Amino acid sequence: MTIKDIARLSGVSVSTVSRVLNNRPDVSEESRQRVRNVIENESYIPNNTARDLVKTKSDTIGLVVRGISNPFYTDVITAIEKKIEQAGYTMVMRQIASDADEIQCGAEMEREKRLLGIVFLGGCQDYTPERLRVLNVPFVCCSYSNKYGTLDSELYSSVSIEDQDEAYRAVDILIKNGHKRIAALVSSTYDGSISQLRYQGYLKALSDNGIERDAELVIETDGFSIADAYRAMENKLDNKDMDFTALFTIADVMAMGAMRALRERGKRVPEDCSVIAIDGIAVSEYIHPMLSTLCQPVEEMGQKSVDILLDMIEGRSGNRHVVLPTCFREGASIRKLN
Amino acid sequence: MTIKDIARLSGVSVSTVSRVLNNRPDVSEESRQRVRNVIENESYIPNNTARDLVKTKSDTIGLVVRGISNPFYTDVITAIEKKIEQAGYTMVMRQIASDADEIQCGAEMEREKRLLGIVFLGGCQDYTPERLRVLNVPFVCCSYSNKYGTLDSELYSSVSIEDQDEAYRAVDILIKNGHKRIAALVSSTYDGSISQLRYQGYLKALSDNGIERDAELVIETDGFSIADAYRAMENKLDNKDMDFTALFTIADVMAMGAMRALRERGKRVPEDCSVIAIDGIAVSEYIHPMLSTLCQPVEEMGQKSVDILLDMIEGRSGNRHVVLPTCFREGASIRKLN
Numbered sequence: 001m002t003i004k005d006i007a008r009l010s011g012v013s014v015s016t017v018s019r020v021l022n023n024r025p026d027v028s029e030e031s032r033q034r035v036r037n038v039i040e041n042e043s044y045i046p047n048n049t050a051r052d053l054v055k056t057k058s059d060t061i062g063l064v065v066r067g068i069s070n071p072f073y074t075d076v077i078t079a080i081e082k083k084i085e086q087a088g089y090t091m092v093m094r095q096i097a098s099d100a101d102e103i104q105c106g107a108e109m110e111r112e113k114r115l116l117g118i119v120f121l122g123g124c125q126d127y128t129p130e131r132l133r134v135l136n137v138p139f140v141c142c143s144y145s146n147k148y149g150t151l152d153s154e155l156y157s158s159v160s161i162e163d164q165d166e167a168y169r170a171v172d173i174l175i176k177n178g179h180k181r182i183a184a185l186v187s188s189t190y191d192g193s194i195s196q197l198r199y200q201g202y203l204k205a206l207s208d209n210g211i212e213r214d215a216e217l218v219i220e221t222d223g224f225s226i227a228d229a230y231r232a233m234e235n236k237l238d239n240k241d242m243d244f245t246a247l248f249t250i251a252d253v254m255a256m257g258a259m260r261a262l263r264e265r266g267k268r269v270p271e272d273c274s275v276i277a278i279d280g281i282a283v284s285e286y287i288h289p290m291l292s293t294l295c296q297p298v299e300e301m302g303q304k305s306v307d308i309l310l311d312m313i314e315g316r317s318g319n320r321h322v323v324l325p326t327c328f329r330e331g332a333s334i335r336k337l338n
Numbered sequence: 339m340t341i342k343d344i345a346r347l348s349g350v351s352v353s354t355v356s357r358v359l360n361n362r363p364d365v366s367e368e369s370r371q372r373v374r375n376v377i378e379n380e381s382y383i384p385n386n387t388a389r390d391l392v393k394t395k396s397d398t399i400g401l402v403v404r405g406i407s408n409p410f411y412t413d414v415i416t417a418i419e420k421k422i423e424q425a426g427y428t429m430v431m432r433q434i435a436s437d438a439d440e441i442q443c444g445a446e447m448e449r450e451k452r453l454l455g456i457v458f459l460g461g462c463q464d465y466t467p468e469r470l471r472v473l474n475v476p477f478v479c480c481s482y483s484n485k486y487g488t489l490d491s492e493l494y495s496s497v498s499i500e501d502q503d504e505a506y507r508a509v510d511i512l513i514k515n516g517h518k519r520i521a522a523l524v525s526s527t528y529d530g531s532i533s534q535l536r537y538q539g540y541l542k543a544l545s546d547n548g549i550e551r552d553a554e555l556v557i558e559t560d561g562f563s564i565a566d567a568y569r570a571m572e573n574k575l576d577n578k579d580m581d582f583t584a585l586f587t588i589a590d591v592m593a594m595g596a597m598r599a600l601r602e603r604g605k606r607v608p609e610d611c612s613v614i615a616i617d618g619i620a621v622s623e624y625i626h627p628m629l630s631t632l633c634q635p636v637e638e639m640g641q642k643s644v645d646i647l648l649d650m651i652e653g654r655s656g657n658r659h660v661v662l663p664t665c666f667r668e669g670a671s672i673r674k675l676n
Contacts, residue, residue: 014353014357014362078433081433091431092429092430093419093429226621256621260626283594286568
């Protein structure tokens with residue numbers, strides 16, 4: 001129902017309806033009552049809401065989640081949602097596949113939902129100024145940065161861990177435990193995502209420790225799901241004798257998928273293969289053996305992203321980049337080699 | 339900025355602004371241009387959006403998720419979000435703790451976000467007409483019904499499994515495998531939630547098979563999380579010798595928590611204790627031993643809930659109740675007793 005409809009139904013002019021909606025005094029009591037009756041009967045929105053409506057912008061912040069059903073995201077989303085609601089804004093979320101285009105999705109949402117700003121949860125690291133031109137509102141990259149892109153750092157915000165350094169740290173833990181034949185289970189070695197970054201950290205840790213890279217030990221899953229990891233590891237073990245004593249995976253769920261494949265091929269973790277990952281999701285603390293992993297500060301990551309976005313929306317500051325540390329959770333999936 | 343502000347800045351009357359916003363012909367070109375300039379300079383919302391704004395209602399559907407970080411919900415939420423977006427509506431989600439009041443949350447959202455309807459994902463089963471009076475829009479209970487309530491079935495919609503029957507089926511599988519000493523790990527036996535319903539199914543399966551109920555075998559966790567289940571089972575095993583050969587749990591994550599406690603106390607699954615659950619989340623298929631569980635049709639559950647809600651919002655039909663079947667996933671967590 002439009003203002004015109006209300007005017008027609010209540011038998012007054014559009015301007016009178018406007019005056020009633022805006023609580024202006026220059027309306028006769030009779031007209032005011034008529035308009036109110038129509039609004040009530042047609043369950044039209046109440047006065048103050050109607051006035052909110054004609055404000056410049058909506059109160060909506062978009063959340064684009066790339067890589068649905070990644071349990072790591074669940075708690076980040078909860079933190080983001082809580083923070084946005086507490087600040088008096090409305091969160092509208094869209095979840096897209098891990099190979100979909102988050103910027104395109106964000107641009108569509110910006111247009112359709114009149115967003116004030118966007119949080120991207122998961123995305124690529126190779127943004128160009130051209131590609132980002134479709135966005136006209138501030139945005140924050142949550143859980144990733146833009147390491148491979150050419151976008152000026154002042155043109156976007158990010159909250160992330162230092163992916164390459166953290167992967168380095170994980171692989172270094174394996175090396176310190178005596179491992180030299182270390183496999184890497186990644187989504188892709190060259191996709192401009194955190195997968196590539198963490199793979200680079202793996203390579204650097206090997207190289208800094210004088211271990212030669214062996215292409216045979218790099219397993220690409222082409223996906224981030226538990227099933228993708230399971231199939232890739234299954235395939236690896238079926239096609240060749242296992243010639244590694246440890247496995248670095250870029251995500252907890254991928255470790256869980258790989259561990260099932262190892263188990264089904266008679267390989268024990270950690271006796272035959274040590275495993276370390278990055279994420280720290282709840283379930284990986286309950287499996288056997290408990291997964292050793294670098295835990296991301298999920299709640300802080302979500303909260304900080306919203307803080308930065310609101311600072312921009314409310315004009316308190318410009319783009320910022322925050323790097324958060326992980327925390328090593330020592331499980332039982334790493335064996336010390338003698 | 340309100341219509342009044344635009345009128346003031348462009349030096350025309352409020353009614354003229356209204357006419358411009360509503361694309362009416364009866365406005366001089368000069369006035370139209372003035373209003374448009376102000377709107378543009380103040381980055382006021384564009385015409386067509388402005389006209390959308392004065393429609394009766396928003397395009398927003400609320401999703402209230404009760405029991406955050408339950409992995410079972412992740413895929414349901416994805417299905418709900420996709421379906422709502424496809425139909426051209428906007429989903430606004432709020433996540434609340436499993437002991438929070440979903441109706442209160444829904445009522446607040448309805449007011450603040452001018453909702454057209456609500457999907458409740460997870461909630462209590464004891465609604466009364468009085469309690470639901472705060473809601474003025476259609477709503478669908480997703481993944482639960484209202485078995486303990488007094489609300490007329492024509493006053494709400496639901497999409498759920500037959501919780502009591504499915505729990506019965508799960509326990510019956512244990513009994514058919516020769517188990518008689520069957521423990522139940524539930525959130526509560528009397529909380530008006532699916533926990534109580536599934537506990538009733540457990541009791542009925544025992545009774546129909548001539549097995550006497552033993553209060554000692556009922557473990558209440560007072561929560562639905564993996565950690566709650568772990569602690570409750572830990573506590574149980576620490577305080578008494580294990581006198582059961584099988585465990586029925588009301589959720590996959592709770593089974594995972596219990597399995598860790600069993601393992602840490604030297605009890606093997608399924609050799610010392612068979613385990614069956616209800617849910618069918620992805621990760622429980624990858625743990626060792628693979629969890630035997632009744633899988634809920636998560637995607638269909640989410641889609642159906644939105645279908646029903648949209649039918650009501652768009653006036654095609656009234657409240658409906660849909661019951662979906664589960665599907666038994668045979669893992670390796672059940673041992674046949676001789």
